[in-house]
Amino acid sequence: MFVSVLVVAFLVALHQNKQLIGDNGLLPCRLHLQNIKRYFGGKIGADAISYAPTLLWFLDWSHMDTHLDNIAWVGLAISTYILLTGCANMILMATLWILYHSLVGVGQIWYSFGWESQLLETGFLGIFLCPLWSLSRFPERTPPSRIVIWSFRWLIFRIMLGAGLIKIRGDRCWRDLTCMDYHYETQPVPNPLAYYMHRNPGWFHQFETLFNHFIELVVPFFMFLGRRLCVVTGVLQVLFQVLLILSGNLSFLNWLTIVPSMAFFDDASLSFLFSSREGSVKRQVSRMQTHKAGGWRPPKHYGGYIRQLVHLSLGVLILYLSVPVVQNLLKSKQIMNTSFNPLRIVNTYGAFGSITKERTEVIIQGTSSLNPNDPNAVWEEYEFNCKPGNLTRRPCTISPYHYRLDWLMWFAAFQTYEQNEWIIHLAGKLLANDISASSLMAVNPFQGKGPPRWVRGEHFRYKFSRPWGRHASDGRWWIRKRIGPYFPPISLPGLKKFFESRSWPLPLQA
Template identity: 40%
Template structure:
């Protein structure tokens, strides 16, 4: 192993990168948690916490489940993230650094463990696992504990190798190399370049799948190889994650994985691009080293189930095995959807909600709606409601109406300002609509010729009705809301 003094710049990048991801995550919580999970949210966290034991879902909100507490914790996380990004947290010794990173981890754990389906994404656990290790990285003036650098490589290995295996074991299109013929069009939230990636030649798509298999299945083993092989594996991983970042919106999954790839480099390699001078470094204090080796032992013990999962015939994807999210299983896109369906909400003020009524659509911030609108770029910021709308529109879930979706309809009919702030615009700024309906569309990217002729990025075809016209004056709908506890 290389001297731990060779990883000062590696630690510097890991801490700054993790701080930036935490910042994005807490900004999402500050802006979205209350309308999604607050006291009058679509899935109220206070209701969820009733009867839930702390040991099953550790969270500060067991003792302070209110909108004020949610906001205070989110903005506290933003402030602590800025300390981490700026390096201020590393300037006053290891105890101060550990305190900042421990608070970041505890605050975010508190949100994740009460976030229900809105926080049910693999990158939540990935941030918590990576953030937990960051508690013990040490301050700027101490040598980085080398064992932690290797633990970050172990996290990176599980992210990449887990994603590779879930694909090879999953959809046949990963084996016949055709998945990218569909992926850019049907991914959860396309970005401004997705249309262009979709129209690349078929041979480029197949080469992309081969590159995916190379980087996710073969390259991860080189993370543990001597230099310069480990760094070479890191370069390939960064290039791969960069391609994913520019071709779609996957929250902070790719950005965080890219940050983890910094653990494969030594200071000598990183210094070629970042000529920063390390300060005089002192060895970690004995108590710090004891904590580090306790963490190593804990991770080793908790790694049994994730490692076994990698070898299992029925591999689990994005799974936590304990409520602290310390060592997890990861994976993505084991199956690829072929057709893309979207749910479009529309409202009207007309007294009779028939086809002659003037229906106005609600536009979401990120998911496709208006065919003329260029898909926007939001990642690493995570639009949680938009993502769940993608899941709700899947053919396998057609005509399933989860609680959050029914409550979304109710909030739009009520003209709830917090809920409307999650959308791109409010088509009823003066008063909420009398009726609201949801229509089910098949969306496809336009061809190059269609794009030139119509100016549209999408073409869509009405499939049918997802929800009939609903009103707060309707007795049946009021009864549904009553049963939901509204």
């Protein structure tokens, strides 16, 4: 499961990194590294590397697109190999962890989501599940260390408890059980099932909220109450994540959260997955069970001693790095989705600490009119890949894939364009019919017919149409009402000083 998530993560990076953080991206990582270097005295020292851990510090910054592609390609190749063969070792897993860390380190706001840290922490623990050199599927006499298993359980404990506490301490609607009245409609990227789930009666939404609190605030403690309740914990956590996958497009977050949940199952509880035709697999698992049942035995080779020492060191490291994380969980002003160490080995987590009660969207429009204030000017809308826009377009189902720009547009809608300068960079690229920017869109109305003269951002309030109402009969999934302008009409010449002040190259018209 984890390697499948890695395949998707590197595929997303391959398809979107150049447009977002490449040489001509919306927030070029080259400028980001230069700013960090300048902040730390113009040197690439330990402080700069600690601030943004990435291999890109040691590569030629004049070919950033190539480096970003190479990192994504190598990560995709290794993770695909592991997925297809089922064979991995510590060296391959550590390589994947370093490669993805190199992207997160320069990803800026595009990689600022909690699941990026969660992927890194899960990947770090995954290194210690594997043998050092061997690529055998079931290396004999090397069952998973209890320290590693409990590290995964500690991870899912913090994920769920952190999410539950941030809700109870955050938005009042989580306490009065009304948050689910809004969530399906206002979540970042709704899917088709969310459209129908939104119309459930109020009592059902209250039950959903109570069930959420039970899963996040109560069930995590079951893992301390013996084997049977550990298995129950695993079942409930996996089912909960499946429900979240079905009702929303939360990137690969929920798929990734299933991974540490598997640490609650032992071989006996999973034996039903192996059919009689897989006798050899069952025999190998049986041998591993027998080895574990026989209790601890001194290793017969130096590799065994080294492995035990490594796992013991891992346990000490996890305990040490967990101290500020536990302190954060105990605070009334809890911080979510952050890390207190630069390598993001042990992190804080949380989700939807506040729920937006209304959905607003930024709709980007362009016109070929000479005068943007002309009441007869025809403004045509750009359509994003997945976020709401066209009222008749069915909500998409995209998870575990992740459109990073669509997610940031959701955040931008309840902020201002001054807080999201990249959106003006995007508008400038659209004014030039830039190919890379257009590749982030589902529909560019000016593709093939010359760039627009003006681009503007309009602010709308969106609501689900009623499945049985007149809007639904017209094929509309959404209804909307204009709030006002989000950013005023802008032209390419008018952006020159703005771009120069930020060292962004002025786009050339296609």
